[in-house]
Amino acid sequence: MAQNPIASQLFVGLISGTSADGIDAALVRFAGEGHAHCELVHGRTYPWPESLRARLIALGQGAAIDSIDEIGTLDVRIGEHFADAASRLLVEAGIAPAQVRAIGSHGQTVRHRPSGAAFDGAHPFTMQLGDAHVIAERTGIATVADFRRRDVAAGGHGAPLLPALHNALLHSPHEDRAVLNLGGIANFTLLPRQGVVRGFDTGPANALMDAWCVRHTGQAYDAGGAFAAQGQCDPALLQRLLDEPWFALPPPKSTGREVFHLDWVQVRLAGGESPPDVQATLLELSAASIAAALLAHQPHTRRVLVCGGGAHNPRLLQRIAAHLPGITVESTATHGLDPDFVEAMGFAWLARQTLAGLPGNLPSVSGARGPRVLGVIHPAA
Structure with missing residues (x-):
């Protein structure tokens, strides 16, 4: 039976990022060849149950896995929540599942070891949970998932995946531009006027600030940077944080909560710092490390386009801009892309690439040996 040409234009993208603050779901319409038209039809973020979110964050920070049974159960539970997010999104948008060509699901990263695990010092891997069989079965929509592991198998970092x-x-x-994604971890896509596209993680964006905010205020994140605004940056603490060797590594590179977590902060505290001062210092750490990475790798950038949750933190954006004089720092919304759903839209696009048999990675970004078709296709029920 021939595919409805209108149906083939609609894809759903799903992702829960490093902050694990919820599942971002985007219904995307593609039209024309290549990327001629990419429209966000509807986007929503669906929060995790708090107990499950706490466990996901702990695992991302390197907490021990209790058993293989726990991993298997979590894989299914996460898949169920992803499936429910996709179904709710379509109901809200008034779209029937039969109209959607496929779902692209990133899942939830619980381990990311592209340079090899501490377990044996070798065998790089990345692990995202969220059973795509469950998503396909519950939604009745073909689901493409497990996008990162093929790039890692090809010698890459499996991240970032959206620079293309x-x-x-x-x-x-x-003009030379850069796209800055401010999720739990910050990453850049460098877009020179001419030349090769590059991209890499720069270190923490919101993950450390969110975790410190939860510990000291009970709030999931520092809305508008208000908690940080109550304190002052501690220059000595900032320098101890910036002395982390990971910052000096050359691209390609990627990271997550396995490096940048609250224990990492705790061992660098002198003792006696006020919680607002630490929050202000963590914000400055994000801003300073982001700016330093850009100036080191594309110093002639004229415009930084910001997406991700951090795009709503005016204090963070102000501090980034202060480190980048003469460079315009603005939301992707200025260019027609909702900053909250750029990543989810990206996984809809990756699913489209996979179904078309086209590569999803850029070797100049990830360090892989070459372009690869990413992801595994799980047919509709």
Whole structure:
């Protein structure tokens, strides 16, 4: 039976990022060849149950796995929540599952060891949970998942995966640009007017600030940077944080909560620091490390386009801009892309690439040996 040409334009993208603050779901319409048209039809974030979120964060920070049974159970539970998010999104948008060509599901990262695990010092891997069989079965929609592991198997970092889409939608022939994703971890896509697209993680964006905020205020995140605004940056503490060797590594590189977590902060405290001062210092750490990475790798950037949850923290954006004089720092919304759903849209795009048999990675970004078709296709029920 021939595929309805209108149905083939609609994809759903799903992701829960390093902050694990919820499942971002995006219904995306593609039209034309390549990336001629990419429209967010509807986007929503569906929060995790608090107990499950706490466990996901703990695992991301390196907490021990209780058993293989726990991993198997979590894989299914996460898949169920992802399936429910996709179904709720479609109901809200008034779209029937039969109209959707496929779901692209990132899942939830619980381990990311692209340079090899401490377990044996070798055998790089990355692990995202969220059983795509469950998603396909519950939604009745073909689901593409497990996007990162093929790139890692090809010698890459499996991240970042969205620079190809950023290049297609946000490149300018008139100026050097950078796309800055401020999730739990910050990452750049570097878009020169001419030349090779590059991308890499820069270190913490919101993950440390969120965790410190939860510990000291009970709030999941520092809304508008208000908690940080109550304190002052501690220069000595900031320097101890910036002395982390990971910052000096050359791209390609990626990271997560396995490096940047509250225990990492705790061992660098002198003792006696006020919680607001630490929050202000963590914000400055994000801003300073982001700016330093950009100036080191694309110093002639004229415009930084920001997406992710951190795009709503004006204090963080102000501090980034202060470190980048002469460079415009603005939301991707200025260019027609909702900053909250750029990543979810990206996984819809990756699913489309996979179904078309086209590569999803950029070797110049991830360090893989070459372009690879990413992900595994789970047919509709």
